[in-house]
Amino acid sequence: MAGGVADEVKLLGHWGSPFVTRVKLAFHLKGVSYEYAEEDLHNKSELLLRSNPVHKAVPVLIHNGRPICESQVILQYIDETFDGNLLLPADPHERAVARFWAAYIDNEMGAPWEKAYRARTAEERAEWMKQIVAAVDALEGGLRECSKGKGGFFFFGGGGVGYVDVVLGSLVPYVHAAVVLSGDRLFDAGRTPLLAAWLERFGELDLAKAVLQDVDKVVEYSRAIYARNAAGVTS
Ligand SMILES: N[C@@H](CCC(=O)N[C@@H](CS)C(=O)NCC(=O)O)C(=O)O
Numbered sequence: 759m760a761g762g763v764a765d766e767v768k769l770l771g772h773w774g775s776p777f778v779t780r781v782k783l784a785f786h787l788k789g790v791s792y793e794y795a796e797e798d799l800h801n802k803s804e805l806l807l808r809s810n811p812v813h814k815a816v817p818v819l820i821h822n823g824r825p826i827c828e829s830q831v832i833l834q835y836i837d838e839t840f841d842g843n844l845l846l847p848a849d850p851h852e853r854a855v856a857r858f859w860a861a862y863i864d865n866e867m868g869a870p871w872e873k874a875y876r877a878r879t880a881e882e883r884a885e886w887m888k889q890i891v892a893a894v895d896a897l898e899g900g901l902r903e904c905s906k907g908k909g910g911f912f913f914f915g916g917g918g919v920g921y922v923d924v925v926l927g928s929l930v931p932y933v934h935a936a937v938v939l940s941g942d943r944l945f946d947a948g949r950t951p952l953l954a955a956w957l958e959r960f961g962e963l964d965l966a967k968a969v970l971q972d973v974d975k976v977v978e979y980s981r982a983i984y985a986r987n988a989a990g991v992t993s
Contacts, residue, residue, distance in 0.1 A: 765821065766820070766822050767791070767792040767793065767819070768793045768794075768819070768820040769793070769794050769795070769819055770795050770805065771796060772796065773796060774976065776931075776932060777816065777829040778817040779969060779970065780833060780928035781817045781819065783924045783927055783928060783965060784837070784845060784924055786968055787842065787845065787919065788840045788842035797816050802814060810825065813827060819835065819836070829928075845915075845921040845924060846920065847920065852904075856904060856915075859914065862893070863925050863926050863929070866896070867894065870893070871929075874886035883984075887936070894944050894953065895950060897953065900914070901953060913960075923960065931976045933945055934973045934976075935973055935977045938973070938977045939977060
């Protein structure tokens with residue numbers, strides 16, 4: 759296992775990015791110290807362009823000079839490389855199920871959410887939000903499946919925070935911001951009671967308090983992105 763004082767651990771990020779937030783959550787859970795470099799996504803650093811030439815996106819983890827890209831790949835690398843509680847379950851079938859739901863969150867919630875952010879009009883954005891709501895309904899079953907037999911439907915990891923919780927946890931400020939921005943209560947106590955309880959429980963963690971962005975700041979940031987997209991600004 760790595761993570762000693764001699765290790766160079768650097769994270770290239772952007773404060774608003776949920777993909778970056780999940781890496782910060784994993785480092786916090788593992789107790790890994792790291793150097794953080796904030797990127798200007800409109801004027802990317804040479805280091806970012808060199809380290810992630812394919813996507814030119816954050817997060818990038820640079821461990822002892824070697825870059826690792828894509829947030830879920832980074833999470834799995836952290837899990838395999840650094841000491842501390844494992845994020846993914848030890849059982850291969852449970853690991854596969856956790857990976858399934860983590861991919862589902864990015865593909866079925868994250869992707870339409872990104873489209874909603876790029877929408878030119880409020881109507882177009884509302885259509886994408888409908889898709890996200892449908893995905894959240896399916897995710898309610900995922901929480902039931904992942905946490906069953908582990909002493910309550912607390913977290914996807916069972917009694918404690920695991921891989922899927924970290925992936926979903928990174929979206930928590932955006933889930934709260936959606937209520938302010940559009941009135942969409944994605945994790946609703948009536949429709950998805952397990953996820954609504956999960957949202958509350960996750961928010962109470964010291965981990966969440968230490969790492970997650972301030973919701974008001976996310977609302978302000980989101981409004982600025984909506985305004986840019988409505989005005990047709992592309993860069
Ligand atoms: N699939 C990637 C998504 C990363 C991503 O989309 N990052 C955004 C910030 S939220 C980015 O850096 N975009 C580059 C740009 O805006 O040019 C991951 O999981 O890491």
